[in-house]
Amino acid sequence: MSHSLAVLGGGNWPPRRRGVFVAWLSVTAAVCIHSNTYAEDAYAVRTVWNEYTESDLNISVFVFRDANRNGTYDLEDHPMSGIVVDSGGVGQTASAVSNASGFANFSMSGTERDVEIKNEGTYRFNVDVPPHWSVTTGNETQTTRFEVFPGSPADMVALPAPSLVGLAPDLHIEGHTTKPFTLSVTGAGALQQAVCDEGGNFMFPVEPGDWEISSPDMPRPRQIAVVATPVRITQSWLLQEESVGDLSRIEVTFDDLQSEGVLKIPSGYAGLRWTNFVxxxxxxxxxxGYRNGVLSGEFLAYNGSGHPADVSREKPFDFLGGYFGVSTLRAEGETLIITGWKGDQETHRENLALSALGPVYVAADFRGITRLNFRTAHYWQFTSDNLSFRLN
Structure with a gap:
């Protein structure tokens, strides 16, 4: 004990080292006292609730892609990114863009001034609906009242909080052909007819469901299912003379290779050779577009660095179709060129405009090819999901 006391009192230590030790002991004691105080305060029960917190908090409008168009956010749906939401109320207006999780955030506070919502009153939130999209939840514009509420996280609350907003694309069947087709589309209790325009383009507005497309210029009527996205029909799809069973059909969703991050797709995946696909x-x-382009699961594929990408196989295969978009709104309307090759001979070609808001389904039916090439006209990344093949 005397030895310990001697050490604490300095003992035989040199004056310089004794000073260092005493300073260390003082700091340690102060830290311990502060830590104990902090621990007590950290778990203290709050008893005063009418004092201002003097902080801010985000209030959000959540935007989602309503895949089944039922006006409810359910398991089939996905958050939408890049949607502009405007707010207006007492004193100022503001805009926010929905983030990776679908939230368009507006800061609010009853005490802070550098926020979007800082005054009591009624505020309006308006979703800037993209062209060729519709609101399924009936609330393109909604209002809510904000009131100062001391003691809440931001000293202000919304009564009620803004409701979520569902969007869905206006559905249609479109295509391009070099032949002057007159087409009939039958389904969902409706019959539509159209003649291709001078450029060989056609488009039918449709509802979800099964549709039959026929023409005197087609070898046979064909059926197409319209589900959650617009459909692009290729000339190859229109002109196929015989039906082939789907016994060997495979669907590539990109959800079974890894659980996170990014990965160069290796050759052999789904029995095919992949070149510059990520x-x-x-x-x-x-x-x-990387979020809005997903159709199923949480993964999709794109062309590395925006350059051309191939899917190939030594033995001929069929490309039945898939879902395609563009990676960013900065490249909205970018053109995707899909070509099918058998050996050195080009046998199929299709051009289509892409969107970062959501994919379009391409009904391709490219048969008997050994290489499938994808490239964009201006070298932006396209996105792809749920690609279907038939390996003969």
Whole structure:
């Protein structure tokens, strides 16, 4: 004990080292006292609730892609990124863009001044609906009242909080042909007829469901299912003379290679050779199209660095179709060129405009090819999901 006391009192230590030790002991004691105080305060029960917190908090409008168009956010749906929401109320207006999780955030506070919502009153929130999209929840514009509420996280509350907003694309069947077709589309209790325009383009507005397309210029009527996205029909699809069973059909979703991040797709995946295709989790990159382009699961694929990408096989195979978009709103309307090759001979070609807001389904039916090439006209990344093949 005397030895310990001697050490604490300095003992035989040199004056310089004794000073260092005493300073260390003082700091340690102060830290311990502070830590105990902090621990007590950290778990203290709050008893005064009418004092201002003097902080801010986000209030959000959640935007989602309503896949089944039922006006309810359910398991089939996905958050939408890149949607502009405007707010207006007492004193100022503001805009926000929905983020990777679908939230358009507006800061609010009853005490802070550097926020979007800082005054009591009624505020309006309006979704800037993209062209060729519709609101399924009936609330393109909604209002809510904000009131100061001391003691809440932001000293202000919304009564009620803004409701979520569902969007769905206006559905249609479109295509391009070099032949002057007169087409009939039958389904959902409706019959439509149209003649291709001078450029060989056609488009029918449709509802979800099974549709039959026929023409005197087609070898046979064909059926197409319209589900959650617009459909692009290729000339190859229109002109196929015989039906082939789907016994060997495979669907590539990119959800079974890894659980996160990004990965160069290896050859052999789904029995095919992949060149310059990369798969990624929908939230790995910031631009909107990587999230909005997902059809199923959480993964999709894109062309590395925006350059051409191939799918190939020594033995001929069929490309039945898939879902395609563009990676960012900065490239909205970018053109995707899909070509099918048998050996050195080009046998199929299709051009289509892409969107970062959501994919379009391409009904291709490219048969007997050994290489499938994808490239964009201006070298932006396209996105792809749920590609279907038949391996003969």
């Amino acid at each position: 798969m990624t989790h929908q939230k790995f990159y910031d631009p909107e």
